[in-house]
Amino acid sequence: MKGYLWTGGPGSPASEVPAQEGKLAPWEAIAVDAVGNVIEFWGFKRNQGRVWALLYLRGEPLTAGEIERELDLSKGGVSMLLRDLERWGVIQRVRLPQDSAWRYAAETDLVRMVTHVIEEREAGFVARIRADLAEARRLAQSVTGIPGERLARLEKMTTLAEHVERALRLFIKTSRLDVSGVLAVFRDEAGTPRREKR
Amino acid sequence: MKGYLWTGGPGSPASEVPAQEGKLAPWEAIAVDAVGNVIEFWGFKRNQGRVWALLYLRGEPLTAGEIERELDLSKGGVSMLLRDLERWGVIQRVRLPQDSAWRYAAETDLVRMVTHVIEEREAGFVARIRADLAEARRLAQSVTGIPGERLARLEKMTTLAEHVERALRLFIKTSRLDVSGVLAVFRDEAGTPRREKR
DNA sequence: GGTGCAGTTCACGCGGTCTTGAACTATATG
DNA sequence: CATATAGTTCAAGACCGCGTGAACTGCACC
Numbered sequence: 207m208k209g210y211l212w213t214g215g216p217g218s219p220a221s222e223v224p225a226q227e228g229k230l231a232p233w234e235a236i237a238v239d240a241v242g243n244v245i246e247f248w249g250f251k252r253n254q255g256r257v258w259a260l261l262y263l264r265g266e267p268l269t270a271g272e273i274e275r276e277l278d279l280s281k282g283g284v285s286m287l288l289r290d291l292e293r294w295g296v297i298q299r300v301r302l303p304q305d306s307a308w309r310y311a312a313e314t315d316l317v318r319m320v321t322h323v324i325e326e327r328e329a330g331f332v333a334r335i336r337a338d339l340a341e342a343r344r345l346a347q348s349v350t351g352i353p354g355e356r357l358a359r360l361e362k363m364t365t366l367a368e369h370v371e372r373a374l375r376l377f378i379k380t381s382r383l384d385v386s387g388v389l390a391v392f393r394d395e396a397g398t399p400r401r402e403k404r
Numbered sequence: 405m406k407g408y409l410w411t412g413g414p415g416s417p418a419s420e421v422p423a424q425e426g427k428l429a430p431w432e433a434i435a436v437d438a439v440g441n442v443i444e445f446w447g448f449k450r451n452q453g454r455v456w457a458l459l460y461l462r463g464e465p466l467t468a469g470e471i472e473r474e475l476d477l478s479k480g481g482v483s484m485l486l487r488d489l490e491r492w493g494v495i496q497r498v499r500l501p502q503d504s505a506w507r508y509a510a511e512t513d514l515v516r517m518v519t520h521v522i523e524e525r526e527a528g529f530v531a532r533i534r535a536d537l538a539e540a541r542r543l544a545q546s547v548t549g550i551p552g553e554r555l556a557r558l559e560k561m562t563t564l565a566e567h568v569e570r571a572l573r574l575f576i577k578t579s580r581l582d583v584s585g586v587l588a589v590f591r592d593e594a595g596t597p598r599r600e601k602r
Numbered sequence: 603g604g605t606g607c608a609g610t611t612c613a614c615g616c617g618g619t620c621t622t623g624a625a626c627t628a629t630a631t632g
Numbered sequence: 633c634a635t636a637t638a639g640t641t642c643a644a645g646a647c648c649g650c651g652t653g654a655a656c657t658g659c660a661c662c
Contacts, residue, residue: 233543237558240536247529249445251650263557270609280652285610306660307608316564331445338438345431359461360435366514383583449620468639478622483640504630505638 230276234263238277253279257287258296258312267300267309295322317381325378332374336367428474432461436475451477455485456494456510465498465507493520515579523576530572534565 230238238259245255256277261268268276274284288310291297296319297310313319343364346352369388377383428436436457443453454475459466466474472482486508489495494517495508511517541562544550567586575581 231544231547233540233547233558236536236543237540237561240533240540241561243536244533247447249447253651259561262561263554265551265553265557271607281609282611282653283651285608286651289610335438335442338434338441342431342435342438345434346429349429349431353463355463356461359463360431363435363439363457363460383581385581451620469637479638480623480640480642481621483638484621487640 234260237263251287251290253277253283254287254291257284258291261297261310261312262314267302267311269305269307269309271307273310294326295319321378321381324374329371329374329378332367332371336364336371339364339367428458432458435461449485449488451475451481452485452489455482456489459495459508459510460512465500465509467503467505467507469505471508492524493517519576519579522572527569527572527576530565530569534562534569537562537565 238256241259242252242256245258246252257273260273260276270281270284270288273279273288274281277284279287288297288299292299292310296313298313300309300311302309313322339360343357343360346357346360366388373383373385373388436454439457440450440454443456444450455471458471458474468479468482468486471477471486472479475482477485486495486497490497490508494511496511498507498509500507537558541555541558544555544558564586571581571583571586
């Protein structure tokens with residue numbers, strides 16, 4: 207896709223790194239970006255992942271200013287990112303005794319982290335979907351003349367949502383994710399003639 | 405994060421549907437949109453989900469033109485959406501004997517569907533991340549003076565990625581997702597003074 | 603009170619993605 | 633072969649989220 211920074215050819219990659227790299231070691235940069243990519247893939251902001259990764263790798267709490275410099279972000283941006291992360295329960299704000307500025311530390315218990323996030327984000331969303339589907343089902347049932355087969359499909363979707371929601375809630379409580387029952391219900395389909403693949 | 409755009413609350417979802425809904429029954433519209441939202445949340449296009457949902461609910465294969473009308477999409481858009489879905493193995497293109505146009509049918513085996521998608525999308529992505537982290541680890545080890553504690557954290561991240569990748573691959577093979585070993589490794593952390601929430 | 607630094611908020615612009623619509627190709631039908 | 637209909641491709645534009653940077657608040661210390 208983008209590739210207009212490679213005009214120099216494969217010759218000398220490291221020598222002409224744009225400007226100041228802040229202070230990030232190369233290995234840190236790679237790791238931080240990798241996490242950023244995962245997180246983005248998950249539907250969060252890339253930089254949220256990068257900030258968390260930096261804090262996690264460093265181990266010790268950093269100030270907003272340090273993060274700003276290390277990751278080359280703007281002041282305002284860091285502020286918002288940190289606030290988001292704090293709300294997710296993914297970092298913690300700590301005040302060192304003699305220091306005048308806040309510092310931020312990554313939550314290191316990944317299980318707790320994932321639990322938290324699912325609780326605040328996924329669960330609510332899934333519940334919402336489940337409700338919508340239930341509503342659709344209710345409406346559909348109140349109308350005559352709908353082929354039972356279609357209703358069945360709609361019901362299948364609702365129960366899928368219900369199962370997922372249940373599995374998530376259970377995961378939040380027990381930290382154990384069990385999806386065995388979720389998809390089992392749907393192992394292929396009875397009643398519809400299998401189509402041949404083209 | 406994204407998600408505050410969907411239709412109204414459970415109160416009046418169907419009442420103020422924009423303009424002409426084509427021919428979609430209200431309950432269909434709700435269900436279709438619900439799926440669209442899920443799919444969008446998952447990182448696909450909203451309309452990909454809507455198209456699949458429509459086909460799934462209808463049961464019988466539809467033509468591109470019908471989809472276009474039902475969901476009020478453009479011709480070109482439908483064409484691309486269908487092609488995407490077909491590549492994912494999420495719908496199938498069928499040619500009815502006497503009909504001159506292609507028709508499209510939803511894959512009804514949800515397990516196979518999810519397997520497919522994970523295979524093409526997630527697995528490759530996770531592998532990529534794993535490789536990046538491994539690279540970072542390699543680089544970090546070749547440099548002296550890095551606190552062992554930091555290396556340990558980096559290693560933790562890599563093994564997490566490895567475990568996830570393994571779990572996914574296993575899921576593709578067996579249709580059984582087992583994450584018990586994935587997060588267990590990370591149950592909290594020794595060495596860092598945890599405590600006090602803000 | 604004044605100076606300086608930490609942190610927050612927000613309008614704006616950039617960049618990316620999705621959809622459209624029109625031009626084009628392919629395929630059937632008389 | 634001519635015509636119509638189905639399907640594809642792609643450039644242009646609409647749309648939307650993100651990060652920036654500047655203005656602002658709050659706080660500490662002199």
